[in-house]
Amino acid sequence: MVRLIFIVVAFLMMIGALIGGLYFWGVDPLAQLDLMLGKAPADSAQQQETAPQASYVDFGILIVPIIQDREIKKQAEMVLRLQVPRDKKEKVASNLPRLQHAFLQDMMGYLSLRLRGGAGIDTVAVSRRLTAVAGKTLGAGHVEDVVIEQSAVK
DSSP: HHHHHHHHHHHHHHHHHEEEEHTTOOOHHHHHHHHTTTTOOOHHHHHHSSSSOOOOEEEEEEEEEETTTTTEEEEEEEEEEEEEEEGGGGHHHHHHHHHHHHHHHHHHHHHHTTTTTTTOOHHHHHHHHHHHHHHHHOOTTTTTTEEEEEEEEE
16 A cells, blocks of 8 residues: 555656656746647737737846945845837847846845845835836837846845
């Protein structure tokens, strides 16, 4: 009986590892299963036609030192993606070093004041601020939105 339980648990772990590996490599096995079951692939095609396709540029991680009382007290880390128009994607990607510098310069001052009380990062306010900084750096219309995928203060 104990062997049977171990076999079932091992089998479930292997299935979980397989699904996790597929997600890691960019294949959504549940979406593939929906297509095989016949759940309206025409509906997904209609949604793709009606909804504009968002184009993203991966910014990467932005690490901001939080300077308080003339020393580094904390460190904020944010994983960012930039939502851009399709025709301006290459220009934004080629100007990522300029954006990194502008984002870091702005966030060092902004987050040092906002994180004094020990509160977390207000991702909505930071996203709006970074979008405005990107507009000033590259010009209006190049970056539509800055998406903060993860944020942490250490």
